Amino acid sequence: MRLIDSFFSVVEQADEACVTVRFHADHPIYRAHFPGNPITPGVCILKMIAELLELQGQKRLRIAVVKNLKFAAPIIPTDVPTVTIRFDKRTETETGIHVKGVVVQGEQVYTKFSLVYQYV
Structure with a gap:
């Protein structure tokens, strides 16, 4: 299931290192997680990151390893409709990113x- 253009949209992409996205608070995922x-x-955040990388590299991706992942604060789409995803370090290999x-x-x-x- 693709999330781009249904769960979120790209608002601005100054370069490959910084992408601003807008959440669609009316998406069915939010009705289930959590009503009201x-x-x-978190899994949607991981999927969003993958889809943004796929757009940039024009190659399909799947998560292989979660080296480190910290959810410091919840993203409530009605309070925080936009966020910026910043890729501080990116290394491409023959098999992935x-x-x-x-x-x-x-x-x-x-x-x-x-x-x-x-x-993939």
Whole structure:
């Protein structure tokens, strides 16, 4: 299931290292997680990161290794409709991409990640 353009949309992409996205608070995922108090699921954040990397590299990816993942604060789409995903370090190999970065809005850090995605 693709999340781009249904669960979230790209608002701005200044370069490959910094992408601002908008959450669609009316998406069915939020009705299930949690009704009346929507919170962005962590698995959706991982999927968003993969889809943004796929757009940039034009190659399909799947999560291979979660080296480090910290959810510092919940992303409530009605309170925080947009966030910026910043890729601070990216290393491409023959088999995939190693990426480190953060999900932020202003000074607020929501997620820190160090992930390995494999090419499908």
